[in-house]
Amino acid sequence: MKFNQTSLNDAWLIEFEPRGDKRGYFARTMCQEEFSTHGLISDFQQQNTSFSAQRGTLRGLHYQRRPHAEVKLVRCLRGAIVDVIVDLRQDSSTYLQHQMFELTDSNHRQLYVPSGFAHSFITLTDDAEVSYLVSASYHPESEDGLRYCDEALGISWPTAVTVVSEKDANWPLISERTEPLF
Template identity: 80%
Template sequence: MKFNRTELNDAWLIELELRGDERGYFARTMCKDEFSKNGLIYNFEQQNVSFSAQCGTLRGLHYQRQPHAEAKLVRCLKGAIVDVIVDIRKDSSTYLKHQLFELNDSNFHQLYVPPGFAHSFLTLTDNTEVSYLVSASYHPESEDGLRYCDEELNIEWPVAVTVLSKKDAKWPLLSERTTPLF
């Protein structure tokens, strides 16, 4: 694996190193030693998979508040997504900054999202499948989110959002929040 720093503190874009022959290819997607060497969390408690039938499906921006903050390792298995992360750690020099990453089934990139980041993805194709490892179990009482269209975040989505859950449409704007983000 090749670990590439991003513009946001502690987030990494990871390129898989494919080994191929006439049968196809093989690649490691996670290695405790390599993650540890780069200062990344490597103890994942669950693996999730998401399927979206339509291009323009948005999921997020999600995170879990303390004490159940989680790291994620995200990969697009089928189709293509733009993955967006927002640093919500008040003490970070990249606080409230965001970055977009295209993950698809042909570039073999993964995104490491550290605790203290809101995470979202928008499908760029129909029939998209995304898998991600999560370092903490889900706790509904710690679930939170940011509104994807918050003008303070100024995220420029590459395609129109056409499918969105009711919950994701109702996350409060930053200006409406009465409690800290993280």
């Protein structure tokens, strides 16, 4: 696997290296030893999958508040997405900065999203399927989010948002918050 640092502290773009022949290919997508070498968490508690039928479907920006914060390892299994992460850690030099990553079923990239980051993606194709490993069990009372169109974040989505849940469309704006984000 190739580990590529991103412009955001502690977030990594990881490329697996397929080894192929006439049958197809084989590749490691997670290796506890290699993750440990890079100081990354590799103790995942659950695996989630989402399927989005329509291009322009947006999910997020989601995160879990402490003490149930979670690390995610995100990969697009079918179709294409742009994944967006936002650093919510007030003590980080990249606080409230975001970065976008194109993850597709053919580019062999996955995104390591550290604890303390909001996570979202928008589908670039119909029938997009995304899978992600999560380091903590879901805790509904700790769920939180940012509004995807909050001007304070300055996110320019690469395609029009055509489908978004009511909950994701109505997360509070950063300016409306009275408590720290994370």
